[in-house]
Amino acid sequence: MISSAHLPVSGVFHSFLDYVHTTLNLDPLVFVNFGLIVIGLIASLRSAGAIIYSYAEKTCLSTVHVEEDDPLYDDIIRWMNDHEFRHRNFLSVLAQTLNNSDSDNALIQSSPSKLDFDRLVSYREVDDKSFVELKPFHGSRLFRFKRTWILFDHATKSPEVTGRIPSVEGKSKLKLQCLSLSLSPIKKFLDEVRAYGCKVSVSSTTVYRTRHNSRDVVRWSSVTSRPSRDISTIILDKHKKQTILRDINEYLHPHTRQWYANHGIPYRRGYLFSGPPGTGKTSLASAIAGVFGLDIYVLSLLDPTMTEPQFIRLFSEVPTRCVVLLEDVDAAGLSRCDLVPSQDGTQPRSDAQFTMGAGRATPAGTSAISLSGLLNAIDGVSSHEGRILIMTTNVPQRLDRALIRPGRVDIHTRFGLPSQEELRNLFLSIYSDVFQNTAAPTGQENGQTEKLNELAGHFAGRLSEGRFSLAEVQGFLLRYKRQPDEACDNISSWVKEMEYN
Template identity: 40%
Template sequence: MASGINSTSVLSGMLPSVTEDLIPGFGFFSHLVSLFFDIDISSHLRIFAAVLAFLSFALPTCWNRIIFLFLYFATSTEIWSHNKLYPSAMRWISLQPALNRTRQLVAGTRSSLSTPWDCEDGKADDDKDVPKDNHSFSQNPREFWFKRKCRHHLGTLRYTPSQDKIHFFTYKSSWVALYRQPYKETGSPWFANMERLHFYAVPWKRHVLDDLMDEIHKTPVNGDPKQVAVYEGFKVGSSSQWMQVASKQPRFLSTVVLDQDKKRRVVEDIREFLDPRTKSWYQLRGLPYRRGYLIHGPPGTGKSSLSLALASFSFLDIYALSLSAIGLDETILATLFRDLPKHCIVLLEDIDEAGIKKRSSDSPSEKPDHNGVDRTQWSAGSVTLSAVLNAIDGVAAQENRILIMTTNHPERLDPALLRAGRVDMKINMGPAQWQEARQIFLMVYLQPTDAHFLVITPLSIPANPDWRLEDIDNLSTAFANGIPSGRFTAAELQRYLLQYKHDPSAAVRNVKRLLFGLECDTDLSAFRITESPHQLRFHDTAYCIRVSAHIFLWDLPIPCILLIQRALCDSKPEFWEVPAGSCEEQDKTPRDALEREVREETGLQLSRVIYALPIQTWTRSKEGEQHEWVGLPYIIEVSELEPSVSHANRQGVSGPALKGKDVIQLNPKEHQDFAWATEDEVRRDKYKMFGNHKETILEAFATVTQNCSV
């Protein structure tokens, strides 16, 4: 007993010293409390330590038991990541302030593997900055680009409730618990954030969860509900599923280049198929309610664009599937087709490249063993034609859907794939004809509108308020007249017009540059005719090329152009022109010919080509034969007359005339004199010219005034 008392006394004596080490100043504070209140704090230390231990260890365990008991008896609703409701759920969670202020959060920015709802959040953030960005870009483009890079690099900081934790919030005055349960093993970075969402409520509050799910279901993932959702197939473990990978802005049918009769027929066919009465008509007669279209044509004719436009027109989502992707087996193909929702478009692009084996060579394919989760990219030839046909219209094939197949080579497809019932309509997307060329022009320079979904007629308002509608209409006709029907695809015409999206008149003036595809540095060897090297073949026609140089003096108060007068021995000695000549056999590019002609006729050295004027064509008779010519006029700069040195070279300048013979060295066999002419002098015909020289020179003056800043 004495030993027990002694040990207790020893322990009691140790407590104050230990407490003093842990809490400096505790002894002094204890002495003051004992002095004024006659309370011995040391005697209560054991109780305090016991309470602290309980709060630190026992209470969390008890709380977890209580939570487990609550979850066991609570009513719950579960949402899986691959379900179409999941993006809406995450969008709803991200918009709830209570769930963004929980004690345990996950902070992050958008990554390349972001979910659709996160991508749309980023787009919304960018849209808010559009007015400010437009002003910033106008003031300083490089500063705007730098700030945009920094903004996109940092990303928008977002908070979401952490995974593997219980988060409580109130919904309609009722407590609801959220638990984010991550998948244990995914095997792919694409599915690194896959999870299940669990919502819990007390058993007698089942209606609260029902209301919550209904609100989540109505939460739009996209900022614009008219956007077209694009889904792709994925493999998760031993199963497969469709997951949304993008949201596309709707595309008007008026922006798709296609013969108007063809476009009208396909639109009327889809409208008839989607009529609610049509489904009843099919069912009454025992016909499968589905529709198939084959869109075929060369690359760049708008097959994918038409598919998106049809989806936008009918407000249907796209389920894209590539039969040539890596790792597919027939079971996954059949499962994906069976899992298609009602009222959707199934898109099989470039089906001729899928390597589908014909039924005569069908053989069981060895199914690869996939562990974890892999994106469903399937190897060519791993799916037989029979499997594809069964997925499209077999006994277990899904109805209430539209199938669109695209191909560059319809002749390569098996006839069984194209029979009636599988392909109900074939749409040929060929090169642009006259009407299509005009429509492309109008599409670029007019405001697109959904009111006229087939064509841009009647014409909508111009894209630029400074343009007149009548002028755009006339220019579209001139552009279409300058394009040979059936020579260019829609993509080629659109690429050309985008160079002049702010100047429709320039697009028409330079249309011949599109026809010949000749740039200053174009290699001419591919066009030369072997038996006649000075001629080149374009579109089955032999042409000779003539280059011309328009050289300006930049330091004068008004621009002046160099003109040279033909020699006395020439048939037209009184005529003036700019340095020009034919492209010879030794010239590899138009620039080589330009540099040679300038050096031979003026002694000047070509420094750089500033601007290419519209290409010209004409026919010339020589020795009883007709020869086709292509003129390539350029505005150039020469090293002797660059802005930094031209002032020093103008010794003895009288008005616009420069008499410095040491600068310009004429070839007396070709030219006798030179002059620096103003635009006004050219207009007043001070210098006699022939052909279209005057018009080309005046266009060069206009180009220098409007476009060239040197």
């Protein structure tokens, strides 16, 4: 205990103590001593609690850690925001600016009869289309899931320091704990979270690309989630389109996987889309992912910062059901190098001694990927089964036969410059909703459809087959998004302009 006789006080503070002592007839230092006792007790309880918690983690607490790089991280955050955090108040939150379409809808409804694009609009005058949403950020939350209490702990690792320069940002992590000798309760929660994530994203496709972190380790990272593209918007020969869809549908069926296993065949499927630029190869890959509810993992052979071991590891880390898109494999000069005799003139130089460069063979040791490395990634020992590999190329004849042999490329689909029928379908696809903004009298819908078909035939007749790519024609039609008549009137002058250029 602290005695007032040994405590040096002076001035106002000494007068205050005398006043309290006179008024309350109590020694003020009693309260000081009591406060010190409380503080010491709290510190002791915290220390004891940490010891007990550490012991419980080793004996009776089931714990699951989830890193930010894992797709499950986003699913857990989404589930917690939608189920546990929505109707609660928190002191520590994360503010996010989200887009809202209310202002756009108000702008559209202000002139529902006619879209006047000749009138210039200052969008500073339009109400802000965004709003701020507050979400729980860091901390621990205890919640109940199916009669089990689960501790949700969200934290950020401290930034790493390299030399004197700190890394950009610490990486977030999640920890889930429950009082159980088994991981079964948390496993059920994670299954619920995953099912909810699939339900929410059923109409969207997530695109993953590679990203270097602060330690220069390449990982898969979600870059965007966009609405799934309707397969009907892909302009391609119906027979080719249906052949691909039927083959993938059969491949993804659970019985097919068992059939592959029974016959000792690796459960993989590869497709090669070849053709001139702008003919819809990448668009078809995106639509395929949307049709079958798969995510897309995009790899580039031209990434100068990616080493061959990293490339092989990334291929092995893709999930069992996804689309792996390897774009423009010819752009990097992916072909078997000419056989160069060795010094003794007996042995040709191995493919592994060359790597891909910008259209030429470069010495090994660079950051490019060799042909043998790519083949090993596609169907090597570490390659996962169940994925769909789609490779696109503009010049298929440049590819080595080892890359496109059966087993690595099972179906080769050739995309050509559009025919008259495909040009007509493109026109109908662009203007399929052109009359929805105009109120047509009852009974005239068929007349509008006939008019649109007539314009489509007129438009396609002005273009030569095999002359322009779908991307070029679509670029022209986008100038007249809602004026099919003007598109038909100006197509001849556009053709002359393209031929002149």
